Amino acid sequence: MTHDHGTPPVRVGVLGAASIAWRRVVPAMTACPDVDVVAVASRDPRRARRFADRFGCAAVTGYEALLERTDIEAVYVPLPAALHHTWAARALAAGRHVLIEKPMATTAEEARELTALAESRGLVLRENFMFLHHPRHRAVTELLRDGRIGRLRMLHASFCVPPLPPDDIRYTLGLGGGALLDTGVYPLRTAVHFLGRGLRVTGATLRTRPRDGLDLSGQVLLAADSGVLASLDFGFEHGYGARYALWGDRARLTADQTVSPPAELRTQLRIEEQDREERLLLPPADQFLACVTEFAAAIRGPVASRGTGRDPWHADAVATLELVDAVRERAVRVPCEGDGPQNA
Numbered sequence: 001m002t003h004d005h006g007t008p009p010v011r012v013g014v015l016g017a018a019s020i021a022w023r024r025v026v027p028a029m030t031a032c033p034d035v036d037v038v039a040v041a042s043r044d045p046r047r048a049r050r051f052a053d054r055f056g057c058a059a060v061t062g063y064e065a066l067l068e069r070t071d072i073e074a075v076y077v078p079l080p081a082a083l084h085h086t087w088a089a090r091a092l093a094a095g096r097h098v099l100i101e102k103p104m105a106t107t108a109e110e111a112r113e114l115t116a117l118a119e120s121r122g123l124v125l126r127e128n129f130m131f132l133h134h135p136r137h138r139a140v141t142e143l144l145r146d147g148r149i150g151r152l153r154m155l156h157a158s159f160c161v162p163p164l165p166p167d168d169i170r171y172t173l174g175l176g177g178g179a180l181l182d183t184g185v186y187p188l189r190t191a192v193h194f195l196g197r198g199l200r201v202t203g204a205t206l207r208t209r210p211r212d213g214l215d216l217s218g219q220v221l222l223a224a225d226s227g228v229l230a231s232l233d234f235g236f237e238h239g240y241g242a243r244y245a246l247w248g249d250r251a252r253l254t255a256d257q258t259v260s261p262p263a264e265l266r267t268q269l270r271i272e273e274q275d276r277e278e279r280l281l282l283p284p285a286d287q288f289l290a291c292v293t294e295f296a297a298a299i300r301g302p303v304a305s306r307g308t309g310r311d312p313w314h315a316d317a318v319a320t321l322e323l324v325d326a327v328r329e330r331a332v333r334v335p336c337e338g339d340g341p342q343n344a
């Protein structure tokens, strides 16, 4: 099959019948004319079949069997974080482009290895931070550039979700669980996006579960070389909230619903000054579709731009995990008091 521009769609295999694949990413892929979902692999044949029936693709038992298929050019990896490095590396070594769920890996060292492997093989490796594909962040960057909030002094960013079911992968240390790796990476990545790489962690606190030290929520302070400061919070212990604010010496700009805004939502930017508030209403945008479309475009785009060691998506993924490493190293751990089934 070829789509309108005469370029064949990218043939994708899905490695794991994950919830996020089912709810968000594979529906976006099937809606995208540039992508053809060819097969899904699960450890459980029944899970693979259920998935395959819904999306009209082949069912495969076992991840290795998916990589052995010759009709797949690219692999989407929605596995628990601790398995990202292993399976992304195997897919790249098998010559497949990779869309890896966030975070790309559990440490900066693992992310450096993956990005180097992709670059050495001339393959596309993208981390599935869908929120970055919403056009309102470009609108924010333009407002900053135009001086609408004056000189930027501070960034605040939050992403918190309510407690999860007790058997969720995020509560298992060995699978790369914990709030920092799951939710903390959103505000960290937001800081890298607006303030650049090379941020310093100047303070951090993690609320941890006494049983095994798993972090359930936390706060991070950052400083940029420019002198701009950031304060971030995240966790699995609060009512849902996802927002950021950029605070300048003239005004403060706030964006809400920053992680997963529905495609039909007209998102707002709020600009507050002492005596007035302005609300900018932006057109709806489908960040999920935009994300998979960009992945396909990178694969069908010029090969010469790969392997340069300067891919900004790679550098930002590594920079974010460097901050994760630094938070782990210097965070003050505050044990939680067992006020819920997950905390005991």
Ligand SMILES: NC(=O)c1ccc[n+]([C@@H]2O[C@H](COP(=O)([O-])OP(=O)(O)OC[C@H]3O[C@@H](n4cnc5c(N)ncnc54)[C@H](OP(=O)(O)O)[C@@H]3O)[C@@H](O)[C@H]2O)c1
Pocket: 015, 016, 017, 018, 019, 020, 021, 041, 042, 043, 044, 047, 048, 078, 079, 080, 081, 083, 101, 102, 103, 128, 129, 130, 169, 175, 182
């Ligand atoms: N970008 C986003 O907006 C977003 C949102 C949510 C989650 N995520 C990311 O997506 C990934 C999956 O999250 P999820 O919420 O979809 O989790 P999930 O439903 O638990 O899916 C994880 C999948 O991993 C596979 N798996 C392999 N080994 C496993 C093991 N030992 N234990 C449990 N599962 C194992 C399972 O697939 P089979 O059983 O089919 O083999 C399972 O379906 C995580 O990295 C998460 O950070 C991203």
